[in-house]
Amino acid sequence: MRRDPVVNLSLPAAGEADDPGCLRDGEAARLLDGLPWRRLVVLGDGRAPRRVERVDGYDRAPWYDRVADALRVVEPRLACLSLLGGREQSAAAVRSRQLPRALAFGGDLAVVQLAGHDVLHPAFDANALRTEVVRVVAPLREHGYDVVLVTPFDLTRSPGARLLGEKVLRTRQRAQSDTCATLALRHGALYVDLGARHPAAREEVWSEDGLVQNGRGQAVMAAAVVRTLGDHLRAARPVSAP
Template sequence: MREGDTIDETSDPVPSAAGEADDPGCLRPGEARRLLARAPWRRLVVIGDIPVERSAEPLAGYGPWPWYDRVAAALREATAGLAYLNLLGRRQATAAQVRSAQLPAALAFRGDLALLCWGSGYVARETSDLRGPTAELTRTVAPLRDAGYDVALIGLGPAAVRPGPAGRREQGAEQQRRMGDRARAVAVRHGTLCVDLDPPTAESGQLPAWSGDRSRRTGRGHAVAAATVVRALAAALPAPTPGHRHGQLRPG
């Protein structure tokens, strides 16, 4: 493990703030336990190109916990004693750095569920050629699958692109959309799940999902993102059968 990595095997579930309990975009009390009752996972790892974020932009009625910690807490509601390793760095990583620095630690952890976040670190800044980032994504997903991990590709998508000079934000958003298409193709090829962390319903009137400068999510943004991941994981679980094993998430 590197400085900044966190491993958590004992933390209590993240509590729900008052506003979250009445927000349909967020997990309702008891929802995670119900949705994930059949979840087989016991060891969760989070890797990817986004920097670790220990608190959200404050928003009344919503807790400050980041979405990945919330997902771990939701899984722990269904599986007591879930082990959780967060390998996100303090700074944004490139696709190559995710593969070279985080992947070995994830494999050494010997987990069974990996959330692999991809965002601007997988989008080339100076060229529209996405073959390199796509290859790096494949080189990260394939070893995880070979090691027995169920994998969910967590796409930050166009909504995460920060404002910039005229035309640049639109260009960045288009690049994110194109990379999203490639990520979905990788997911189908390797039997993994693909989740858009920022669905169109994330913004809700006066309850923003992002800070004004879009540098970080609000408390609601993190709560909605966590609910999106948890619901996607639950929906991808196969129907219960006696022979179910890990590695059988239905791609989406």
């Protein structure tokens, strides 16, 4: 399996335009040229922040709006439905509450955020998580969706997740990552592992509560999704004859 490029988010950046983890001017148009998607749905266990915590030099747009805006650079008529709520939900709740609405939407691209709700739960069960993720991804694929699974930045660096202890968090997050990588391969989905892609990320991407990304984290997460979609499109293009 191809490994994502590693971007050191602990390096200082003057702002979004100079941050290697963020999209450059014109990058979305280049990466997404010829995209086939017209209807995007966003679902998952993360919450939609009412207000993204400000970071100097960064826009406060949430990651899912950024992804939709990037797609609209190429397809201005793109429709987007976000099913993220005001609080975290378990993967089981995503499957029972959000999935039916996503299927009814009749879209062609789904981004599924697994923000770590189950990983942080005291009764974490890796097998139960795997079952629920399958029960979300498989129906989406059967209904014609291209699916992107996204798992969080390194939770051991999150001020809001440290009570569990670093060893426990690493073990649980590794189990989640392994599960998603395997299921993505098996079901023909794409996978964005933010924890592996940006291993040096510390508080630079987290809000003060440590459970939601700040302005920088939102920008980096969106860029990772867009770049993954761009890689997928590039791999799918036919090779021109010499």
